[in-house]
Structure formats: C-alpha cells, structure tokens
Amino acid sequence: MANSKYEYVKKSELDDRLPQYNWIVVRIDGCHFKRFTSDHEFEKPNDECGLNLMNSCATAMFENFPDIVFAYGVSDEYSFIWKETTEFYERRESKLLSLSVSFFTSAYVMNWKKFFPQKELKSRPYFDGRVVCYPKSWMIKDYLSWRQADCHINNQYNTCFWMLVKTGKTVGEAQEILKGTHKEEKNDLLFDNYSINYNELPAMFRKGSSIYRERVEETVKLDDNGEPIKRSRTKVIVGHVDIIGDQFWKKHPCILKEK
Amino acid sequence: MANSKYEYVKKSELDDRLPQYNWIVVRIDGCHFKRFTSDHEFEKPNDECGLNLMNSCATAMFENFPDIVFAYGVSDEYSFIWKETTEFYERRESKLLSLSVSFFTSAYVMNWKKFFPQKELKSRPYFDGRVVCYPKSWMIKDYLSWRQADCHINNQYNTCFWMLVKTGKTVGEAQEILKGTHKEEKNDLLFDNYSINYNELPAMFRKGSSIYRERVEETVKLDDNGEPIKRSRTKVIVGHVDIIGDQFWKKHPCILKEK
Amino acid sequence: MANSKYEYVKKSELDDRLPQYNWIVVRIDGCHFKRFTSDHEFEKPNDECGLNLMNSCATAMFENFPDIVFAYGVSDEYSFIWKETTEFYERRESKLLSLSVSFFTSAYVMNWKKFFPQKELKSRPYFDGRVVCYPKSWMIKDYLSWRQADCHINNQYNTCFWMLVKTGKTVGEAQEILKGTHKEEKNDLLFDNYSINYNELPAMFRKGSSIYRERVEETVKLDDNGEPIKRSRTKVIVGHVDIIGDQFWKKHPCILKEK
Amino acid sequence: MANSKYEYVKKSELDDRLPQYNWIVVRIDGCHFKRFTSDHEFEKPNDECGLNLMNSCATAMFENFPDIVFAYGVSDEYSFIWKETTEFYERRESKLLSLSVSFFTSAYVMNWKKFFPQKELKSRPYFDGRVVCYPKSWMIKDYLSWRQADCHINNQYNTCFWMLVKTGKTVGEAQEILKGTHKEEKNDLLFDNYSINYNELPAMFRKGSSIYRERVEETVKLDDNGEPIKRSRTKVIVGHVDIIGDQFWKKHPCILKEK
Structure with missing residues (x-):
C-alpha cells in the first residue's frame, strides 16, 4: 500500500517559522479558570497554594526549555520569554506554542497533589496559549510592564471587591462601590474599613x-x-x-x- | 498606575483566524514518547492500555469540543477534524491548537491511573501539535488515508521488527533483515517464522x-x-x-x- | 569578496505560497484615481475611453497569464480570478500580486495613447492590489456578485449625482437629495427629471x-x-x-x- | 439590490499588517528582462541609459513615498528601505508591495522616452516585487552589503564574459574560461587581454x-x-x-x- 499518492496533503502544512532575531513571548492562560477555581474552592482573591502550583510549573519549564530566559506569572496566566536567537525546533510557532502549553498542563496536573494534598482534582484544568514576537528588547520590557501593571490594577480591585463581598456586600453592591475609584481611593477603602495596608500585602499578590x-x-x-x-x-x-x-x-x- | 502607555504591545498580536470554509485538522503527537513509553515499559510494538488511554482522551475531546466531527489516532498521535464552518474562538489558530493540545494532555495525565493502575507516572507526558487547513472534504479523506496508510506501513514493519528482536536478533540485524522488504514478504516472514497471520492481529493495531x-x-x-x-x-x-x-x-x- | 556571510538575510524571506486548491483573486484598484481622472478630464460618471483602456489592459492580462480564467472590471478596479490549480510561480502571493499589478500598470501607460490620442499623460497612473483566496467556487460566484452589485449601486448613485451636478446643483445639494433614496426613487429621479431610462444606459456602465x-x-x-x-x-x-x-x-x- | 448577503466574502481578506518596529525592504526586480534588454538592444554588460532610467524611477519613488529612507539599485533590481516606524497604509504588506511596484513600473514606461529618445518601447516592461522585514538596523546593513557584494561578483563576471564574447569567443567558451576563477584572476584577465583596469570602470557599474x-x-x-x-x-x-x-x-x- 504505497502512501505516496496521499502525501500531497503535507504540502498544506505551512512554514510557520518565526522571524529571526525577534524575542518570542509564549503566554499561557487558564481556560474557564473562574469555574475551575470555584469548583476547587480556591481562596479569593489570591490562593497562595494555587499560585505556588503555577510557579512550580513555570520553574519546570525553565528546566525543560533552556532557551526561556524570563517568565512572569500572575493569577492563572504565565508569560515565557524565549531568547531572540533561539533555534528551538527552528523557531516553528506551532511547536513552541503546543509544547509549552502541553508541558505546562502536564506539570499542573502532576504537581497538583503536592500543593493541594487534601483536594481531589474534580475537572480537567487546561490552558490556552499564544505566541507574540517582539523585535526589540525594550519592547519586551514594555510587554512585561504591561502585564505587571495589569497585575497591580486587577489585584487592587480584587482585594477591595472580595473584602466587600466577604463582609456582607452583594456582588452588585461591591461593583457599584468600586466603579470609577482611583488607586488612592481603593487604598483608603482597604485601610479605613479593614485596616489593611495594601503595600504590606504579600509581594507575590501585588507584584506577581x-x-x-x-x-x-x-x-x-x-x-x-x-x-x-x-x-x-x-x-x-x-x-x-x-x-x-x-x-x-x-x-x-x-x-x-x-x- | 495607568496601563495605557504599554498597551501598544498588544498590536504585535497577529490576527490568526483560519480561512473560512476550510476543514481544520489539529494533529497531536507525543513528544519524546520513545523515551516515555520505554520509561513506562509499554508493550511493543503496541501497548493496548496505552492505545486505550489515547482513545479515552480523544473521546473526551469530542465531549468538550462539539465542533470536532472526526478523529483518527494511531500510536502516540491523534488527528482531530473540525467542521469547515466552526466558529470556535473565531477560528483562531492559536486557540484551536493550544486548547486542543492542553485539554488532551490534561486528560492523559488524569486518566493514566485508570488505564495503568499498577504504574506510577515517572515523567511528564506532553505533546506537540499543529494545525492544517484543507479547502475540500475530499482532501480530508486523502489526509486520513495518508495517516491510515502510514499506520499500516509502520505497524507491519514494527510487528516484524519486534518479533525479530524478541526472538534474539539485535536491533541492527532486525533492521538489516527488513530493509527493502515488500508487504508480502513481511507477511510471509511473520507467518513462516512465527505463525502469525498479520490480518488476524487486532484491528486497533492494524487500522488505528x-x-x-x-x-x-x-x-x-x-x-x-x-x-x-x-x-x-x-x-x-x-x-x-x-x-x-x-x-x-x-x-x-x-x-x-x-x- | 565572499557573499556568504551576508546570505543569512535571505532567511527572513517568508514562504508565501498560497494554500492548495483555492481559487485566487487578485484585485487591482486605481490609486488616487479621483485626482487622476480629474486631471485628465475623464467624462463623469463614466468615461467610455477610460473603461475601454482598462478593458484593454485586462485583456492583455489574459494573454500574458494563461491561468487567469475570469476577470471582472468596474470603474478603476479589476478583479482577476486565477484557477484553483494554478502553479504559477508556485502560487507565491508576492509574485502573483506584483506581476499582476506591474503588468497591468505597464499596459495602462503603454495603451494610453491608443485610447486618448488627444490627451497627454500628465501624471503617473498607478494601482494598488490585493490577493484573496477562496476555497470553493461558489464563493467566487459570491465574490463576483458582490462586485457587480457594488457596481450597480455605485453607478446608479453616480449617474443621479452627476446629472444633478451637471444641471446646476452643488455637490452638497446633490448629496442631500440622494441621501437615503432607494433604487426605485433613483430610477424615478432620472426618468422624471432627465428622461433617462436607467436600464437603457450602456450595459458596460450598468453591468461592468x-x-x-x-x-x-x-x-x-x-x-x-x-x-x-x-x-x-x-x-x-x-x-x-x-x-x-x-x-x-x-x-x-x-x-x-x-x- | 442589497449587497449585504455577499459581503461575507470580505472576511476572507487577511490582515497583512507587517510587524511593528521592523525595517521593511521592498525589492523590485525586472521580469524577463534578459529578453526585454535584448529586444531593446541594451549595451552589455551595463547599459548606462538603462541604469539611469532605473535611477530616475527610484528617485521618483523618494518623492512619492516619503517613508522610504534608502534605496539601492543594481542591474534591473532595486531595493527600497522603509523606515521602521512607517505607518503608510497601516504597514499593510499588499499595499506597500503593490503601490511600490506599480508606481515604479509607471515611471519606467513614462520616463523611457527621456532616456531612450531613439528607441520605441516594443514590449511591456514589468517587475516582480517582494517584501522582507528586518527587526534590527544592523540587519539592513547586512542586507545592503549582500546586494552590493552580489553586484560586485556579477559585474566582474559579466565584464569578463562580455569582453570575451565581444572578442570572438562563443558563450560556451567564455563560460569555460571563467569557471572557478577568483577575483584576482578575473582582474588579470581584463588587464592582460584588454588593458582594462577593473577598478577604473565607472563606479555606477561596480558599486551600484x-x-x-x-x-x-x-x-x-x-x-x-x-x-x-x-x-x-x-x-x-x-x-x-x-x-x-x-x-x-x-x-x-x-x-x-x-x-
């Protein structure tokens, strides 16, 4: 049974090698993690064990993929920076993306027990991912600044939101109270009502x-x-x-x- | 801390929506599975439990992704055919690829115990993946024919190879004996030396x-x-x-x- | 002077072969033709010589590129349909695009004198172009229907608009009169005011x-x-x-x- | 006649904006110019009028496209470097490519009479083009070095080749004589046989x-x-x-x- 008459279908596989001398970002993001974290009763707004589990997977990535030079994680997302000269799988985008997200997922499931010894995995955690190229290293710094600024904005909001909800407000009321508030007002809200000094919260929550x-x-x-x-x-x-x-x-x- | 000055980095994210009215194949393939299956002492040339584990993951894919219309698996690879009109995540290639490979990986690790109750997972199984578009359904049939013909060629070779090795030949000797042999000669080799009728081997091994x-x-x-x-x-x-x-x-x- | 140390720059040239078994549309469009046609005093809304010049260039395309199977032109735009199995320059998009638009431009300048013997070319006519792939022939029909429907809509509007302007209305007044009018109202406007039966206008103007x-x-x-x-x-x-x-x-x- | 039911075909137009902060090269190349220059009896190996015509078109490009910062031309090819921050047509590749090649072609045909007042254009000159992105300016220097080194290699070879042919050798004999010769040997051949000091030939021929x-x-x-x-x-x-x-x-x- 010669296979050659069907092999033309391989010609539809596109050459997806990423451009030379670009820094490569692979960003991984939990899929339906709102539901996943609720099913598994994660602490809100930040679950320390959950974050440590994410960090353990990201650290494993460094061991498995030596061309990753930096990683930044917050909540259920992680960005991996591959060096601009990597020749990993000839820089093929689908290889970089699929291997990263698959390895991370595998680590997440396998490490689960270590971080949640009391909790059974009830549903399959999985992640989406994307690849973005940046031609200059200063853009990578801006990329990371974008993610860390986002971490700050979200974490400050979520800290307020969950304090309000935990102390009796409804979701709608909490959202209403926070609508349009500035950074300082949120800090004041935490301090005045809950004696929380935002800047003394764990750095992992505030800085990723x-x-x-x-x-x-x-x-x-x-x-x-x-x-x-x-x-x-x-x-x-x-x-x-x-x-x-x-x-x-x-x-x-x-x-x-x-x- | 306004985030807007960094948001320009989002403009580097490319629009990767796959072309309309094309059938989409996502093919997943075990990474370093030669070593993984050897570490976990898989039966050669085919490990029934291992194949059933793969099939259980692929079946879970059907439940999770309703726009998959067909899947074909052999060895440590699985191809998923998405219908030509799917609008799953706007047909974005990175979403289709990363979610497929991540979900499959998650299922593989979580289902492991069910198929290998006696074996501990010693290393992280993970997969690569790729996406290929086909504009016509007859090309999908040719694509699947290509994979099944490949399954046949490989399985027949591997069946002979492992019988030779299991009965005392070295790897090199087995390769030498099989070099250049035709389909019929391989069938004869199995029948004459081992009384194996190739066509009576399990259909899962021969047909995927x-x-x-x-x-x-x-x-x-x-x-x-x-x-x-x-x-x-x-x-x-x-x-x-x-x-x-x-x-x-x-x-x-x-x-x-x-x- | 060995050239090899610089040749790595060729690796940045992307493989831009268009997907197999797709119909290929190359659409060419006059750049700044509003100004060009005004500089060269084209008849409004349709200049017969100008359209015939466009058609002569498109006809020359058929002689030069045998894999073009159909072309549709209206105003300063022309769409060329390449057969789905063309292997012209290995289906490379940049070749198809640049050669089409360059050949068309060359023909336009060279044929000018034949269609406008009394007019000197005062400025350089040039065109932009784009390539679009369609996986099915019924989509090509829809593509062409889209262009011909557009031709009708524009031509009917322009016929009314220029009649109004030529008979004394300002541009603003003419636009105001036509705003929101339907097909029938435009036909009535032409018939009632100018005794023009739209359907008796030259087919080239109405149908492209x-x-x-x-x-x-x-x-x-x-x-x-x-x-x-x-x-x-x-x-x-x-x-x-x-x-x-x-x-x-x-x-x-x-x-x-x-x- | 509503056009909306066909407008879905526009969704097949891909977003082809080139990545941010990359230098963009558009390289234009004469198509079938071996035949075109022979039909129009260009001087070999270099036709000064022909090169000046090319240069006049490239200079016109600078006037028409202000974001071009550098151009390098040799023989029937020209490379245009667009600045890394250009936002011309949103950096859309097909616009940059088609407008460049079309404008250049238009200029070539229109300027012909000025450079070849005695020669009628007998056939349509046209060009292909391609777009390549480079993330770093040092790569642009390497790109230009690649082209200029190529210019030198080709010009030295062609100068020898045509001197041999003009003095009685057949094409085959000339190729045989030059096969495997080094830079110095070619210079010696020119000097010993034709008293030509290669380095005193016009800079335009040697340096582009x-x-x-x-x-x-x-x-x-x-x-x-x-x-x-x-x-x-x-x-x-x-x-x-x-x-x-x-x-x-x-x-x-x-x-x-x-x-």
Whole structure:
C-alpha cells in the first residue's frame, strides 16, 4: 500500500517559522479558570497554594526549555520569554506554542497533589496559549510592564471587591462601590474599613512572580585546610519584584541582552 | 498606575483566524514518547492500555469540543477534524491548537491511573501539535488515508521488527533483515517464522482508531403495553475500520458534508 | 569578496505560497484615481475611453497569464480570478500580486495613447492590489456578485449625482437629495427629471465588464468544393452581462469547474 | 439590490499588517528582462541609459513615498528601505508591495522616452516585487552589503564574459574560461587581454546606485550687502559608493537610526 499518492496533503502544512532575531513571548492562560477555581474552592482573591502550583510549573519549564530566559506569572496566566536567537525546533510557532502549553498542563496536573494534598482534582484544568514576537528588547520590557501593571490594577480591585463581598456586600453592591475609584481611593477603602495596608500585602499578590536564572557561588565542600571550595552555578530564581522600573534590568543585564 | 502607555504591545498580536470554509485538522503527537513509553515499559510494538488511554482522551475531546466531527489516532498521535464552518474562538489558530493540545494532555495525565493502575507516572507526558487547513472534504479523506496508510506501513514493519528482536536478533540485524522488504514478504516472514497471520492481529493495531458521532436509537423505557419507547440520541463511536475506501464514508455521509 | 556571510538575510524571506486548491483573486484598484481622472478630464460618471483602456489592459492580462480564467472590471478596479490549480510561480502571493499589478500598470501607460490620442499623460497612473483566496467556487460566484452589485449601486448613485451636478446643483445639494433614496426613487429621479431610462444606459456602465475565454469555431479557408474549413480556437471575450444570476455560469460551466 | 448577503466574502481578506518596529525592504526586480534588454538592444554588460532610467524611477519613488529612507539599485533590481516606524497604509504588506511596484513600473514606461529618445518601447516592461522585514538596523546593513557584494561578483563576471564574447569567443567558451576563477584572476584577465583596469570602470557599474536624502545648505539669494542668504533643505542624492564598510553609515547616522 504505497502512501505516496496521499502525501500531497503535507504540502498544506505551512512554514510557520518565526522571524529571526525577534524575542518570542509564549503566554499561557487558564481556560474557564473562574469555574475551575470555584469548583476547587480556591481562596479569593489570591490562593497562595494555587499560585505556588503555577510557579512550580513555570520553574519546570525553565528546566525543560533552556532557551526561556524570563517568565512572569500572575493569577492563572504565565508569560515565557524565549531568547531572540533561539533555534528551538527552528523557531516553528506551532511547536513552541503546543509544547509549552502541553508541558505546562502536564506539570499542573502532576504537581497538583503536592500543593493541594487534601483536594481531589474534580475537572480537567487546561490552558490556552499564544505566541507574540517582539523585535526589540525594550519592547519586551514594555510587554512585561504591561502585564505587571495589569497585575497591580486587577489585584487592587480584587482585594477591595472580595473584602466587600466577604463582609456582607452583594456582588452588585461591591461593583457599584468600586466603579470609577482611583488607586488612592481603593487604598483608603482597604485601610479605613479593614485596616489593611495594601503595600504590606504579600509581594507575590501585588507584584506577581518573576522567574529567571542567576549565577550563584556555592560552597561545594571544604578543602584540606577547612577553606570552602566554591563553584559557580546557574540557579533558577522565583522573585516578586518590580520589573517596571529600570533597577531590576540594570542588575540583570544579561537576561535581555541583544546580539 | 495607568496601563495605557504599554498597551501598544498588544498590536504585535497577529490576527490568526483560519480561512473560512476550510476543514481544520489539529494533529497531536507525543513528544519524546520513545523515551516515555520505554520509561513506562509499554508493550511493543503496541501497548493496548496505552492505545486505550489515547482513545479515552480523544473521546473526551469530542465531549468538550462539539465542533470536532472526526478523529483518527494511531500510536502516540491523534488527528482531530473540525467542521469547515466552526466558529470556535473565531477560528483562531492559536486557540484551536493550544486548547486542543492542553485539554488532551490534561486528560492523559488524569486518566493514566485508570488505564495503568499498577504504574506510577515517572515523567511528564506532553505533546506537540499543529494545525492544517484543507479547502475540500475530499482532501480530508486523502489526509486520513495518508495517516491510515502510514499506520499500516509502520505497524507491519514494527510487528516484524519486534518479533525479530524478541526472538534474539539485535536491533541492527532486525533492521538489516527488513530493509527493502515488500508487504508480502513481511507477511510471509511473520507467518513462516512465527505463525502469525498479520490480518488476524487486532484491528486497533492494524487500522488505528476512528472516532465519530452516530445517531442511535435506544430503548429508554417500556410503555404501559410493554412496548419499548425509543429515543434517538448521538453517541460517540470508537471504531477500527478501513477509512481509505469509500465504504465508510458512504455509510456516514454527514461527517464530511459540505455546505 | 565572499557573499556568504551576508546570505543569512535571505532567511527572513517568508514562504508565501498560497494554500492548495483555492481559487485566487487578485484585485487591482486605481490609486488616487479621483485626482487622476480629474486631471485628465475623464467624462463623469463614466468615461467610455477610460473603461475601454482598462478593458484593454485586462485583456492583455489574459494573454500574458494563461491561468487567469475570469476577470471582472468596474470603474478603476479589476478583479482577476486565477484557477484553483494554478502553479504559477508556485502560487507565491508576492509574485502573483506584483506581476499582476506591474503588468497591468505597464499596459495602462503603454495603451494610453491608443485610447486618448488627444490627451497627454500628465501624471503617473498607478494601482494598488490585493490577493484573496477562496476555497470553493461558489464563493467566487459570491465574490463576483458582490462586485457587480457594488457596481450597480455605485453607478446608479453616480449617474443621479452627476446629472444633478451637471444641471446646476452643488455637490452638497446633490448629496442631500440622494441621501437615503432607494433604487426605485433613483430610477424615478432620472426618468422624471432627465428622461433617462436607467436600464437603457450602456450595459458596460450598468453591468461592468466580464472577460473570459470561449471556444469558437472559425472558418479558416474554403476547401476545393468551396465548403468552409472550420477550426475551433479559444477567444477572449469581453462582455457586459449579468453574473449574479445562474444563467451565465450554466452557459459557461468550464470557467469555475472544480477538480 | 442589497449587497449585504455577499459581503461575507470580505472576511476572507487577511490582515497583512507587517510587524511593528521592523525595517521593511521592498525589492523590485525586472521580469524577463534578459529578453526585454535584448529586444531593446541594451549595451552589455551595463547599459548606462538603462541604469539611469532605473535611477530616475527610484528617485521618483523618494518623492512619492516619503517613508522610504534608502534605496539601492543594481542591474534591473532595486531595493527600497522603509523606515521602521512607517505607518503608510497601516504597514499593510499588499499595499506597500503593490503601490511600490506599480508606481515604479509607471515611471519606467513614462520616463523611457527621456532616456531612450531613439528607441520605441516594443514590449511591456514589468517587475516582480517582494517584501522582507528586518527587526534590527544592523540587519539592513547586512542586507545592503549582500546586494552590493552580489553586484560586485556579477559585474566582474559579466565584464569578463562580455569582453570575451565581444572578442570572438562563443558563450560556451567564455563560460569555460571563467569557471572557478577568483577575483584576482578575473582582474588579470581584463588587464592582460584588454588593458582594462577593473577598478577604473565607472563606479555606477561596480558599486551600484545608492539613493538617500541629505540636508544641504543652498544660497537662495543675496542680501542687501551682497551676502548669500542660505537655507537648509533636503535633497535626494544618487551616489555610487561603498555601503559595505562602516564609513558611509558613520557619515549618515540618521538614515538607519533606531528609536
């Protein structure tokens, strides 16, 4: 049974290699996670175990895909930055997208028990994903600033919203109260009514999670004189820091270094 | 913190809606499954539990994505045919691809225990995927014929190869013996040396698995006279049949019906 | 001076082959033709010489590009339908687009003198173009119906508009009078005020121009008995007929015949 | 006649806006120019009038499309560099391509008489075109180096080839003599046999033509004391200089300046 007469169908497969010397963002986003988190009784507005589970999957991505240089996560979304010169699967978009989202999903289901030992998975968690190219590293900084600014806006709103709802307001009332309020008014609302200082909430909630590699020196053993023998190695760091300002990037110039 | 100054980065997201009135194939393929199946001691050349696990994930896809009209699976790969008029997520390629591959992966990990109750998952199974459009339904038939012909060629080769290896040949010797052999010679090799009639091997191994919906009549209860009250409903069928010839398609004209 | 160190830049050239078995439309459109036709004192609303010049260029396209099976032109626009199986330059979009629009432009400038012997070309006529794929022949019919319906709507409006302007109304007044009028009201306006029966205006103005090939029998010479010797050959026809209804397509089934 | 039922066909028009902050190259190339130049008896290997005609069209492009910042031409090809931030027609690829190639073609036919007053245009000159994006300005320099290195290689070969043919060798003999020769050998061949010093041939033949804008100071009139009143204005320059080395770009840092 020769297969050749059907092989012409392969010609319909498009060449989807992403353009050279562009930074590549793969953003993953929980699908129907409003329902998924409600089914699994996630803490609102932020479930620490849920976020740590997301971070564990993102960290696993760094181990599996060495060309990822930075990742930023907030809520049920995670953005992975691939270096501009990656040749992973010839930069084919469908490979980058499908392997990223599939690996992340696999890690999410497999790591679940570790972060929620008391909860059974009742429904299938799954994610959508997209790929975006940026020709310049300063655009990647703007991209990440966009996500972190969004994190701030959403988290501040959600913190207020859930405090109002937990203390007796209906969903509609809470929305009405918050409509059109500014940053300062929201902070005041939290402080005046609930004695919450927004800036003292956990950094992971306010800043999201940033993952990157850092060279660290570690003592591997002591020599005969009891002096430490150090070795430099690469470590994956999960931080909750400001990435909108220049400070972080000045401290880590290698992450987004251009050719 | 206004987010608007960074929002220009959204303009780099491309419009990836697939062309109208094209049939859409999403093909999912196990990544590094040679190693994964070896780590998990899958039966060679075909592991029935492994194939049934794949089929259970594909069946779940039918429940979750109603616009999938047909699926064909073999080994660690599965092709899903979306109807030509689907408007799922506006036909956006990245949504179709990422949601399909993520849902399938999630199902694979979650269903594992059911099909391999004795085996712990030792490593993360994950899949790549791709999307291909076909403008005509006869091209979809050719696409499926291409996959089923491939299934036949590979399965016949692998059946011979693993019989040789299991009976003492080295990998190199087995490859040498099979080099350049024709269909008939492979069948003879199986029959003469191992008394295996290739055509009597399980259809799932030889023909792969085809999934589709069928309207069936079912007795829901008996009426007062003891006569059966029947109701017609749609059922998802998993079959292992020939889909290269016309017979199957003549029997199921609705599956690939064009506007 | 080896060139190889720079050749990597070629990798940025994308593969732009159009999908198999799709009908291809190349639509060409005059750029800044409002100004161009005014500079060259074209008759309003329709300049017969200008339209004939357009038709002469489109006819030349048929001679130069044998895979064009149909063309439809109106005003300063022309649509060319390439057969679904064309392999012209491997179906590369940029080749199809640039060669079509460049050849058409070249013909327009070179043929100008023939259609406007008294007028000097004062500025450079040029055209934009676009490529659209359609997977089914019935969509091509709908595409052409869209253009011919548009021709009708525009021509009827313009005929009224220019009659009003030529008989003393300002542009603003004419627009005001026509605002929201229906087909019948426009016909009445023309008949009542100017004794113009819209349906008796030249078909080229009302229906646009359709170009296609037809097999015709022609007498090439007489035999010894004075009987005509006929030969069948392909002729390019320019017609001004209805292509929205089925009649034309039933009479010319070969034009859009699918594999 | 409502047009709305056909308007769905517009949905098949793809969004072809080129990615933000990329430099855009539109390269135009004569189609069947081997035959066209032979039909019109162009001087070989370089026809000065023909090249000047090409340069006149490219210069007209600068006037018509202000976002073109640089152009490089050799033989029957011309590359136009559009600035990375151009918003011309929303950066739509088909607009940029079709308008460029159409305008160039129009200029070529209209300018013909000026450069070839004795020669009638016998056939339609036309061009193909393509669009390529480059994310970094250093890639544009490499792109232009690629073209100029190609110019040198071809011109040196062609100069030798045509001298051999003009002095009695057949085409085959000339090709045989040149096969595998190096740069120096070709220069020696020209010098030893024809007393031609390659480096003294016209720069336009050896270096191609580079077009760009420069701010120049010009005396517009004299003041009452007879002192010149100068005004700075932008002028389009056609030069034949080395653009592979850094010198040109250091002298003109504005041309490829990035945001």
